[in-house]
Amino acid sequence: MGNERFDISIPKEYLTRDKARLLYVSSATYGGDWISTPHTHYCSELFYVIDGVGQFQVEDNIFPVSANDLVVINPNVSHTELGFNANPLKYIVLGIEGLELSVENNNANFCIVNFREIKDTVNFYLKVMLREIETRSAGYETVCQDLMEILIVLFGRQTNFSTILSPANKRASHLCDSVRRYIDQNCGDELSLEHLAKFSHVNKYYLVHAFTDEYGISPINYLMHARVKKAEKLLATTDYSLSVISHTCGFSSSSYFSQTFKKVAGVSPSSYRKTVKSDHGEMEDLSR
Template identity: 80%
Template sequence: MADERYDISITKEYLIRNKAKLLYISSATYSGDWLSTPHTHYCSELFYVLEGIGQFQVEDNIFPVKANDLIIINPNISHTELGLRSHPMKYIVLGIEGLELSSENDHSNFCIVNFKEIKDTMVFYLQMMLKEIETRAPGHEAICQDLMEILIVLFGRQTNFSTILTPANKKASHLCDSVRRYLDQNCEEDITLEQLAKFSHVNKYYLVHAFTDEYGISPINYLMQARVKKAEKLLATTDYSMSVISSSCGFASSGYFSQTFKKITGLSPSAYRKKSKSEHEANN
């Protein structure tokens, strides 16, 4: 009787379990018939193009994509897909927490790799993941997670990129930094905690916990501070009325603006404006 035994020694680079987590799976067909706008996620996203052709916008650059292309986007990188009506693009998307791209020779936050040579294998695993998530049979979560890990290893074989397992605190930092920048850039808008949770693709309770742990202040209180900071600049550099400044900074009323401003700065808006002008005159 012939008997062959093959021992396996798994290296640290393949110890993915309990570090990278599959968050979601989705499939879509895009032909340019709806408006796709750039957006970010706190997790990494993997797009596999099953058929068709199109384009992919990553930050300010646009790249052509075709069947069997795998596009991987690191967390907090602005991106969107751009389909063509003549050749609708069908693709599958995976959202993965705790995984980032890294390369010694390329510091890009994304990559596009064609898997034509092993397309049957790639499509088999992806379609199996979709089937598992759609049927939701017992243990489907574990099977999807295992299939994701196989895909990550296959990706590593095809490129000069390596995958970096992100520590939990770094994952939270990515999330919090993305939310903080969003609040700074849109503080005048009517932003709710539910909207922030939808923007960051996490549970709102987790968002509050992570953000508060990172910055020592809740997202909504940070939003108030961002509005007051914008109001300080307008009070010091313009002659706009209190009502104009109040509305342009996102406050529901002049009274609420004055109350919040004084609570955070210790001065009323009018007192702050007077103090700022006095300091400016003294320095000139």
């Protein structure tokens, strides 16, 4: 009888468990009829193109992508997908917390690498991951996390990836910055703590704790301040009625708008408008 033993020493850079966490998996088919706008995430996103052709807008640059391209978008990098009806872009995206990837000597914010040499293997693991997510059998979370780690190792074999495992405080900072910017951009919409937690893929209690610890104010109170700030600009630069401004800035009623505005700004909306326009008129007189 023959017997061989092979000892394994796993490199530290592959030990992502309990440091990098798979947050979500999704698949999409994107033709020219789907309008996407630039956005950011606090986590990293790995887009693997299954089929079709399209483009990725990353910050102010546009890059072509096609089958077997992996697009890595690290936290807080503005991006969006652009597809074509003739050959729709089909991809699977992984949202990963605590892990940043980049190709050495390249832009650290994002990278695009083709993996046609191992496309069958990558497609297999991604399809298994999707099936686990869809069926949600017992232990599916562990299976998906393990598959994510396998894919990271396979990607690392094919190219010279630089891997950064973010510490918990950096991950929380990424999260809070992403939520803060989302509030700033969408403060006029109907937002709630549940909505913000869903956007950031975290528990709402953790979000409140992390955001308050980072900025000294809760997400909802920050939202109120952002709405008042937007209202101040409209009061100073337009002749819109208070009811129109109230609705535009996301307040549920004119009375609640006035109450919140006075609490934050120290004066009523009408008094603020009168003071600002009076000051503006005096400045114009002095400039003549």
